[in-house]
Amino acid sequence: MFHVKPNPAGEAAPSPELRRRLDLFAEILTRWNGRINLVSPRDLPHLWDRHIADSLQLASLIPPGVRLADMGSGGGFPGLIVAMATDADVTLIESDVRKAAFLREAARLVGVRATIVxxxxxxxxxxxxxxxxxxxxxxxxxxxxxxTRFLAPDGFCLFLKGRNVEDELTSAAADWHMAISRLPSRTNADGTILRLGDIRRVRHSEERAAGP
Incomplete structure (x- = not known):
């Protein structure tokens, strides 16, 4: 049986109820992974460190009672993990119908409020x-x-990014204005959590010249 463990970086251990849910989720994912590729088979022995704990970092950054959309949820990372750890009303968007079926079953069995699209x-x-x-x-x-298609006017994004985060921010600046907060990942030395708010498209000079 899979058992969650405290993050070596010092994150507080999950509550008993969350621990039970995470144990159950990991068992379900392991069973399904033999049929569909939710995570790499070589990642299964490291499921906590590489996937669950990484996703769990977002929970403390989400205000109580919000509605949340997770794009490309795949094996449930980070959206289903966040749903287990918070009281957020979570929508998981996943185009692969087999992965969507897994998400529905996992959400039902761990007892979380999640809508699968x-x-x-x-x-x-x-x-x-x-x-x-x-x-x-x-x-x-x-x-x-x-x-930005899904965000409410006062909403914000939380993206888990890797070592190329600054290059991506530079590239995005050509078309987007946003308020940027960077938080170091507690599970990946090269990782960053981006919190992006006040997001709006840049109106380029040629568009201004053309008028409304």
Whole structure:
């Protein structure tokens, strides 16, 4: 049986109820992983460190009672983990119908409030949310183009990014204004959690010259 463990970086241990849910989730994922590729088989012995704890970092950054959309949820990272750790009303957007089926079953068995949308992100139609999350999905300019379709006016994004985060921010600055907060990952020495708010497209000079 899989058992969660404290983050070696010092993160507080999960509560008994969250620990039970995470144990159950890991067992379900391991069973399904033999049929569909949710995580790399070589990652299964390191499921806590590489996937669960990494996703769990976002929970403390999410205000109570918000609505949240997770783009490209895949094996449930980070959206289903966040749903287990918070009282957020979470929508998981996943275009792969087999992964969407896994997410529905896992959400039902661990007893969380999650809506699964089995559509491509650019076609998904959901009510505005206060928080949009994503992990290992796409470069920042593409993420922003998707996320702004779902964000409420006062909403913000939480993206788990790797060592190329500054290059991605530079690339995104050509088309987007945003308020940027960087938080170091507690599970990945090269990782950063981006909190992005007040997101809006840049109106380029040629567009201004053309008028409204």
């Amino acid at each position: 089995a559509q491509r992100i650019e076609r998904a139609d959901i009510a505005p949310v206060q928080v949009v999350t994503a992990r290992a999905l796409a470069a920042l300019p593409q993420l922003l183009g998707w996320a």
